[in-house]
Amino acid sequence: MDDDIADDDLQMAVVLGARSSFSTRRALLSVCEGRVRKRVGGSCPGRRPNRPRDFDRGAHAILRDYFGVDGKPPVYGEDAFEERFHLPRPVFNRLFRSICNEPAWRRTVNATGRPQAHAIQNVAAALRVLGYGEPFDRADEYCCLSGSTIDMYTRRLPHLIIDKWAKTYLRRPNAEGLEHILTRNAARGLPGCMGFIDCTHCTWAKSPKALAGQHKDRNGKISIVIETVCDEDLYIRHLFVRCPCTYNDKKVLAASPLMLDVIDEA
């Protein structure tokens, strides 16, 4: 009984603290911007109230299924983990460690004082959308997040990954790295080969009408060209996604920054 009371007090303290910081931040923001932010939908009187989602249940389900809670082993093993999250477990752990303390991802308290979703729910839902290509509200029942929230986090995840890792994992090789690539390819019989270049088209199903004519390929589909340079481990050395599908490989090569790099380095 005492523990329950202590827990309640603790929760109340957390909520009050979060509320005060929220209102302070709101006031600061409105002072800095010199205006009050425009109201976007949200909780207006007379509108549909938020659904009473049990965020703890969603987080508990994910933890129970893939990480194990209360000393029990997880329901699904390593294979299922990799199949569902589309990442090996160490890579997921690394991603989650870098995300879980970001202000945009960690657990917050909203204006009414209710604690919001856990970071693990946000990451899991965003990865589901990216991996399976499913609709945003598909994971609503499992992760207990609304479709618009998942949309928001699917938008934030690429920004975070690019900010954090693009300089490390998607950059041009320097002299030392180039030497390494050349050694590997020379062992395979092509000395001087910097990589294997190829283009492909990816269908853009919901493209805006204004861009439809520009992005129509020879089959009448609306798509976008992806140009990559990879090595034999499928490590992507160069990625260029921008050209409309009316371009052929030659035009994409002429438009891509790869050619500038080559000319710069040659």
Add this chain to the structure above:
Amino acid sequence: MLFYAADQGYPRYAIVAHTFSHPDTPRRLVYNRLQEAVRKHAERLYAVWWSRWFITKYPARYMTLPRLINTATAVAILHNIAVEHRRHGFVASTRMEAAAAVHGAGSGRHDGDDQGPSGDGMAFVKDDGPICGGVWGASAPLSDRKVNDGCGCEGAPVGTARYMRMAETETKNTHKRFSLLNDFTEHVWKDRGRLLAPYLRFSDVREMSERASGAEVVLR
């Protein structure tokens, strides 16, 4: 001269090494076979990528182009991290090792990563930076780039418009491409037994190893 291995859709530049479109000699056939075998990973990449990250195959949820580009880039980064995590288990490495073991040539792995397989959970202890330092190395400042000898660009300093003009001419030189391809054909023909071994069927490799002069038998 450095180059990229490509298919027939690319322009005839010196920076791009194609296959021969009508191979009429055994040497050109052998070169085509090797180039296609080595380059097939570029085709395989998309299959792997799209089976793993389906959103890139049909980005139906995205109305704006920047969002599509961002998503594709982020997915490529995640793919790269996952590849780095398990690069030693891939077909490309296991085939090379198997062929080298059968052939008795060298120690097997020709890659420079000597840190061993990183399949255990201890791999990502630090938060950023790749685990295989040999793959990337430290980033070099711009001023450290050297002008290649024999490139015809020695007259101009790096970064000037004149240098870039010369380098572009050099890169798109069609005659150099012919000499490059011919050199390659000779190079591959001389060492064809060893180079093509990873891409043959296993029975072929075994038969090859049973004979003493294996290198002469292949592709006669």
